[in-house]
Amino acid sequence: MRAIFAARWSFQRTLVTRIIPDPWALPPCPSTFPAYEPKPFFRFEIIHRSRRSSARIGRLHTPHGTVETPAFVAVGTNAALKMVDQRRADEAGLELLFCNTYHLLLQPGPEIVTQAGGLHRFMQRSRPIMTDSGGFQVFSLAHGSVFDELNMKTRKRGSPNLLLAVSENGPVFRSYRDGRKIELTPEKSVQAQKMLGADIIIPLDELPPYHIDRDALYQSVLLSHRWEARSLREHLHDMRQQAMYAVIHGGIDLELRRKSVEYLTALPFDGIAIGGSLGKDREELLALLAFLDTLLPKDRPVHLLGIADEESIRRAVPYGIDTFDSCYPTRAGRHGTLLTRQHGRIQIKSRKWERVFEPVDTTCEGFVSQNHTLAYLHHLWRAHEPLAAALLTLHNIKYMCDVMREIRTRILADEL
Incomplete structure (x- = not known):
């Protein structure tokens, strides 16, 4: 008999049914995976390590070119930078672009992108692309961001709850475009990203809210680990010259973050992404990064998910973060800043x-x-x-690329 329990995100006052046979089930043992081996099509080269901190200058070598790190990664949600042509962004120095699997899954669909020859040909981009699993949008569209939660923002009255259920298989949600019901399993997420053809892909994970009790958070971390392990197995069956990053979870609970690092870095992922709730403010974020800096492997690239404002970047780079994605600089431009x-x-x-x-x-x-x-x-x-x-x-894209160039110069001079 399957155990069925309901979790209520208090700040949203919505009910999300969770159908998990054993919420405390451990993910598969790392010994059941092959040992990590460097890939001929993806390599992280460290050029210089700062003598003052964990900051480093590196190069991500991908099938579609090299990314100089630390780097700003702009978000092109629907395989497009809003208001900016790809060629202009290239001229500004943008080397890595982040596209959202969730939105591309709903429109135009991975099948159409595959028929077009993959994302690079579809959007006429010659430089590297990174895609996420779709999990972030599924959960954030259902219960909002940390900012929404802390400011007690809820969905408008009468608006539908898009997230219907969470099971061991994956989340079930309704498309915001046409209302159809979709189940996003770890395997389906990876298959969609294979069809999109990005250089770097992300395994499926769960995004719990900031305010959550420890047992529920621990169960969410275990669920993410089980989903990520399944995602990795699916990826290893057919890599297609793609690298996959693990996503470290645990909220601001340091012991859960430690457990997440220990498990996921024992698996043959090509890089590490730091995800989940990253704190209520910048100081909590930086305290978390300082803790993770002592744990994360020094030979794999580290990506910070969803954070790329200038001050956060400047203060996070000394903790060994290599790439940062955020829609903030481009959104600011669209809103007159x-x-x-x-x-x-x-x-x-x-x-x-x-x-x-x-x-x-x-x-x-x-x-x-x-x-x-x-x-x-x-x-x-x-x-x-x-x-x-x-x-x-x-202009804001150019500004961020210039900021990253300045940061790399300062690292080389051991000033950071």
């Missing part, structure tokens, strides 16, 4: 910039700074011209 060295953050709608006939940033050699003035961008924004959001977004 320019990131600059010369003026700090600029709200372009402000009348302050109406008659400033100077480049956006005289220290920047990007397309926007070289060709447009603050007064012109202010005019475009006030006139509601779509070009304004496009130019602001492109």
Whole structure:
């Protein structure tokens, strides 16, 4: 008889049915997996280790080119950077792009992307791509982000709960596009990512809320481990020149994080991603990274999921983080914020910039700074011209790539 229990995310006041035969079941023993072997198509090369911290300069060698690390990874949710053409992003220095399997699973579907020759051909991108499992969107669309939880934000009255159930097989949810019911198993997630053809893929995991009791969190970590082990087995059956990163879980519980690191690093994953709830603020995040820095292997790349604002990057790099993904810099551009060295953050709608006939940033050699003035961008924004959001977004991508180049220079000089 299967044990059936319900977990209520208190801040959302929604019921998610969990059907787990044994919530305390251990994942398969690492000895049942082959030993890790370096791949000819994927390699992490460490160029320099800082003498002051765990910061390092590296190179990710992938089938679609090299990524200089530490690196900012922009998010192209639907196989597109909102408002920015791929070629312009390439010129700005963007080397690695993050696409979301959940959204691509619903539209256009992995089968169509496969018929197009994979994501790279479909979106005409020659540089590396990373995809997630779809799990983050399934769970975050159901119970919100940590920010939503801490600020007591709930779904609008009458809006559907997209997450229907969680079983040992995987989550069951409704498509936000057409309402159809979908079961996302670890195997289906990996198969979808095989069809998309990204260079780096992620195993299926569960995203529990920030406020959760320890037993429930531990059960979630064990479930994620079982799903990740199944994802890895599916991946190893047919690697297709793709690397797979494990996702470390445990919330801000250090002992659970330790258990997660110990188990997942014993499996033949090509890299490590730090996921789950990363704390209620930057200080909790950094305390967690400081703890993980002593545990994570030093020869595999480490990716921080969903965090890539400038201050967090600068403070996280000394803990050995190599890549950071976030939609923040591009979203900020679409909402009228320019990131600059010369003026700090600029709200372009402000009348302050109406008659400033100077480049956006005289220290920047990007397309926007070289060709447009603050007064012109202010005019475009006030006139509601779509070009304004496009130019602001492109500039912010260039800004983040320049920040990462500066960070790599400082690591090389042992300043970080």
